[in-house]
Amino acid sequence: xxxxxxxxxxxxxxxxxxxxxxxxxxxxxxxxxxxxxxxxxxxxxxxxxxxxxxx
Numbered sequence: 001x002x003x004x005x006x007x008x009x010x011x012x013x014x015x016x017x018x019x020x021x022x023x024x025x026x027x028x029x030x031x032x033x034x035x036x037x038x039x040x041x042x043x044x045x046x047x048x049x050x051x052x053x054x055x
Contacts, residue, residue: 025031036053 040053
């Protein structure tokens with residue numbers, strides 16, 4: 001029974017960490033900031049017009 005409890009505890013800890021990271025990304029809107037940064041880098045590489053991004 002102890003092995004099963006340890007496995008369940010590890011799974012719960014991993015799921016808690018994943019949910020915590022996803023919440024931080026959502027709360028601080030980090031996905032949009034990352035895509036904005038990537039958009040600027042792609043435009044810089046391909047010499048296109050400057051991006052109109054406001055943070």
